[in-house]
Amino acid sequence: MxxxxxxxxxxxxxxxxxxxxxxxxSKTVFGQSGAFTWEDAVRLVTTHPMHPSFFVRKxxxxxIPKPPDATTQAALERRYxxxxxxxxxxxxxILCSPHFYEGPWMVKPPVVFAAGLLRATGQGIDxxxxxxxCTGSGQRLFFPPDVSGWDETRWMNxxxxxxxxDLVNYALAAxxxxxxxxxxxxVQTAAEAVASARAFWNDPPLRSExxxxxxxxxxTCIGTSVKPALHAQRQNALRMLIGVSPDHQTS
Numbered sequence: 001m002x003x004x005x006x007x008x009x010x011x012x013x014x015x016x017x018x019x020x021x022x023x024x025x026s027k028t029v030f031g032q033s034g035a036f037t038w039e040d041a042v043r044l045v046t047t048h049p050m051h052p053s054f055f056v057r058k059x060x061x062x063x064i065p066k067p068p069d070a071t072t073q074a075a076l077e078r079r080y081x082x083x084x085x086x087x088x089x090x091x092x093x094i095l096c097s098p099h100f101y102e103g104p105w106m107v108k109p110p111v112v113f114a115a116g117l118l119r120a121t122g123q124g125i126d127x128x129x130x131x132x133x134c135t136g137s138g139q140r141l142f143f144p145p146d147v148s149g150w151d152e153t154r155w156m157n158x159x160x161x162x163x164x165x166d167l168v169n170y171a172l173a174a175x176x177x178x179x180x181x182x183x184x185x186x187v188q189t190a191a192e193a194v195a196s197a198r199a200f201w202n203d204p205p206l207r208s209e210x211x212x213x214x215x216x217x218x219x220t221c222i223g224t225s226v227k228p229a230l231h232a233q234r235q236n237a238l239r240m241l242i243g244v245s246p247d248h249q250t251s
Contacts, residue, residue: 022038029044030048065153107156110167168243172236172243177233185235194211200242207247
């Protein structure tokens with residue numbers, strides 16, 4: 001059975017078809033010639049002199065936005081080569097690096113951002129909208145733009161931001177405070193409302209400037225009203241604002 005697409009499942013029946021989908025002729029790759037097999041293709045890449053440095057930079061960029069310094073780069077390359085080109089030792093070294101904890105924040109990839117939204121709200125993927133919202137955010141899962149993968153430095157732009165807004169909106173759809181309970185929603189101060197919205201998201205790290213902006217907005221958007229319905233709607237809005245805030249989209 002040839003490779004085919006099944007609606008609701010995706011592409012199936014992946015296999016190595018040497019008879020119909022492989023050119024057995026001689027090729028020259030990296031200065032070496034031969035009738036290479038797919039195993040040879042992997043060998044040619046992993047034994048290339050530039051492979052360790054490329055691998056380290058690529059893996060590092062998935063966790064830390066600023067490139068490693070020369071000393072760190074060299075140490076990670078040694079660990080990779082001396083481990084027999086094992087990935088785990090390099091990941092462990094990166095996660096234990098001070099740069100991982102003290103370096104600049106980086107934008108979460110759309111799929112990671114979506115997974116965090118669902119985990120924080122105690123939900124699973126229950127609709128196909130998450131797939132196209134991730135695509136609109138710049139990352140269609142299992143479908144990178146080319147063989148080099150996604151560019152970890154370019155997740156955010158004016159077009160992809162709309163997709164991230166949609167992701168938060170979908171995550172909150174089943175968790176919003178509905179009009180049937182507005183009448184009994186507690187009246188809160190601005191600070192209490194912000195604290196409640198932060199708790200909803202499991203208290204994600206927010207900069208003091210962000211907290212102040214949210215508190216200022218919460219204190220002015222409904223004035224001094226004591227109508228529970230307005231306080232409930234403000235809470236829904238605060239949850240959305242935190243979900244799409246720059247602080248929540250970075251780590």
